[in-house]
Amino acid sequence: MLIHHHTAKENYEQLTTAPIAGVITRLAIPTIISMLVTAFYNMADTYFVGKINTQSTAAVGIVFSLMSIIQAVGFFFGHGSGNYISRRLGARDVANAEKMAATGFFMAFFTGCVLAVLGLLFLTPLSLMLGSTPTILPYTERYLGIILTGTPFMASSLVLNNQIRFQGNAAYAMVGIVSGAILNVVLDPLFIFVCDMGVAGAALATVISQVCSFTLLLYMATKGGNIPIRYRNFTPSFAFIKEIIGGGTPSLARQGLASLSTILLNLAAGAYGDAAIAGMSIVSRIGMFINSFLIGFGQGFQPLCGFCYGAGLYSRVRQGFWLCVRIGFIFLTCCAVLGFGFAEEVVELFRKGDPAVVATGASALRWQLVTYPLGTFVIISNMMLQTIRKSVRATILSSARQGLFFVPFIFILPHFFGLQGVEMCQAVSDICTFLLALPLTFGVLLEMKRQENGLKS
Structure with a gap:
């Protein structure tokens, strides 16, 4: 595979003078592919597991919310170290960039090891805390027990992926992520049906593909001018840890709250039986898949921004x-119209033959799709604010959808509307987040316009 290198000077000229649409598209394509493939392989898991049973x-x-926490750890160390690395490389300070690359990587790996050991020691209470009902518990324990063994590889893969992306080599990062995802899709049916391992097979396929991604990314880090990871560069000093915390906290807040909201959603849906949890978890995956296009596109805008x-x-x-x-709004409006018309068929792809799952899933999906186009403004605003270091505004906005609004609504709405309250919770949170995004973003856009006019005059 040929991957074209841009020198720092070429990159600078491209980003500051070339036509905007072309630049954003070029930068967005590798990230969109990575995001779509990752979301696709999450959906593949749900699809193949849906063929076993509702539990x-x-x-x-249920385990997905814990995987979100592991991802949050990976993003925390990945964005924290990646931001610093790109700034140091810009300042031609390679020595500190190398130290940070090793520090971010090994801290994520060791944190992953600690999480895996703790998770396996407290497997049953952890499964119940995540929202397992007594009928789901044996399946959760089987799946989670295997998933936890991959924790160190999953967390540190995300660090490698982000570090490579922040060095301007998104195509290398894409190869590592995509190959692991494809392997997962191949191994899923093999282990679940051919080897008759059931839900344990799905977990094993996930762990093997994560280890494969991890190994490939570690190899990619030695190629194309990327910073290789060396243990001798591991420098867990206060200054480096402070940098990681500064750069990684908005991502940790966003992912951590997303995970908390998934746990609360499962607990709220659990009151209406296993089918409600299964239906809501299918809708979460569909939502992630549609949004991954937009997030990938936004990540193409970030370097230009x-x-x-x-x-x-x-x-x-x-x-x-x-x-x-504009592009995101048109895309999500098309997705919303299509999804609205074919909600039952979309959910049935994942769980045929269980009318209760399909009914809950289709209703929840329709609720979500109504507010989907508004999400474009929220996501792109959030990325802009984070990139131009409006950290407070960015953190408020990234916490809003899954935290500030979702958490109170998941307690209030089901109280008044029952299961429908669970289904509509995300949509109501989305409307509130959009209304919050307007003043946060327009303030900054107007400030830029004033600065620009000031420069002209």
């Missing part, structure tokens, strides 16, 4: 922002 489908949905903001080219930042919002 297995629900168990995968950062470079141009730093260079004082505020009109390019604003043009890029509105371009992404």
Whole structure:
């Protein structure tokens, strides 16, 4: 596979002068592919497990919230170290960039080991805490017990992926992620049906593909001018840890709250039986798949946004922002219209022959799709604010959808509307988040416009 290198000078010229649509598209394609494939392989898990029984489908949905916590750890160390590495490389300080690469990687790996050991020691209470009902519990324990063994590899893969991406080599990161995902899709049916391992087979396929991704990414880190990971560079000093905390906290807040909201959603749905949990977990996966296109597109906008903001080219930042919002809005509106018309068929892809799962899933999916197009503005705003270091605004906005609004609503709405309250919770949170995003973002866009006019006059 040929991967084209850009020198730092070429990159700078591209980002600050080339046509905006072309630049964003070029940068977004590898990330969109990575995001879509990751979401696809999460859906493949749900699809194959859905062929076993409703309890297995629900168990995968329950364990998914713990996998989100593991991902949050990976993103925390990955974004924290990656941000610092890109700034140091820009300042030609390779020595500190190398130290940070090793520090971020090994801290994530060791944290993963600790989480795995603790999880296996407290397997049953952990499964119950995540929202298992007594009928789902044996399936959750079987699935979770195997998934936990892959924790160190999953967390440190995400660090490698982000570090490589922040060094401007998204295509290398994509190869590592995509190959693991494809392997998972191949191994899933093999272990579940051919080897008759059931839900344990799905877990084993996931762990093997994560170890494969991890090994490939570790190898990719030695190629194409990337920083190789060496243990001798591991420097867990206060200064480095402080940098990781500074750069990683918005991601940790977003992922951590997403995980908390999934656990609360499972607990709220559990009151209405296993079918409700299974239906809601299918809808979460479908939502992730649709959103991954938008997040990948937004990540293509981030380098342009950062470079141009730093260079004082505020009109390019604003043009890029509105371009992404327009394209995302059209895309999500099309998805919403299609999904609304075929909600039952979409959910049936994952769980045929269980009308209760299909009914809950289709209803929840329709509720979510109504507010989907509004999510474009929220996601692109969040990425812009994080990139131009408006950290407080970015953290408030990234915490809003899954935390500030979702957590109170998941307690209030089911109290008044029963199961329908569980189904509509995300949609109501989305509307509130959109209303919050308007003043947070327009304040910054207007400030850029004023600075730009100030520069002209």
